[in-house]
Amino acid sequence: MLRRAADEYGMHIEIQEVDVDHVHLCVEIPPQMSVGRGAGILKSVSAREMFAQFPGLRQIFWGQKMWGASYFVRTVGEGVTAEMVKRYIQTHEERAELGPVQAELFPKRKRRE
Numbered sequence: 115m116l117r118r119a120a121d122e123y124g125m126h127i128e129i130q131e132v133d134v135d136h137v138h139l140c141v142e143i144p145p146q147m148s149v150g151r152g153a154g155i156l157k158s159v160s161a162r163e164m165f166a167q168f169p170g171l172r173q174i175f176w177g178q179k180m181w182g183a184s185y186f187v188r189t190v191g192e193g194v195t196a197e198m199v200k201r202y203i204q205t206h207e208e209r210a211e212l213g214p215v216q217a218e219l220f221p222k223r224k225r226r227e
Contacts, residue, residue, distance in 0.1 A: 119159035125152055128196070131203045138203045140196065149187050157181040 120127045120141060128140040143152040161180040165171055171180070190196045 115160050115163045116156055119156055119163075122159075123147070123152070123155050125156075129200050129203050131206050133206070138206055140199050140203055153185045153187070157185075 116130060116137070116139070117127050119125075124144045124147070126142040128142065130140075131138040139156070141152065141156075143149060157180075164180060188194060188199065190199055
């Protein structure tokens with residue numbers, strides 16, 4: 115459903131990994147769309163479809179939203195390539211058993227003096 119929503123709004127999901135309490139996506143967003151708008155579209159469309167397909171979720175999420183308000187975004191380019199992000203997402207499940215590994219994707223760089 116995330117891929118359908120992305121396609122409908124001109125976005126393209128390169129790779130996705132669904133975990134117990136979060137989702138990792140590598141998404142191409144059209145330049146005329148803000149990243150926040152893209153994230154909002156994916157969250158709202160997927161929540162609406164989930165509630166439609168699984169009405170029992172309304173009882174589980176009674177008075178709450180399905181998605182949290184926050185999200186993390188990292189553009190690719192200097193220091194982090196698209197391939198690095200894709201590899202991180204692909205191997206996320208394997209490393210999840212080891213504990214927090216978020217910092218591995220973003221190596222510390224020397225500060226400019």
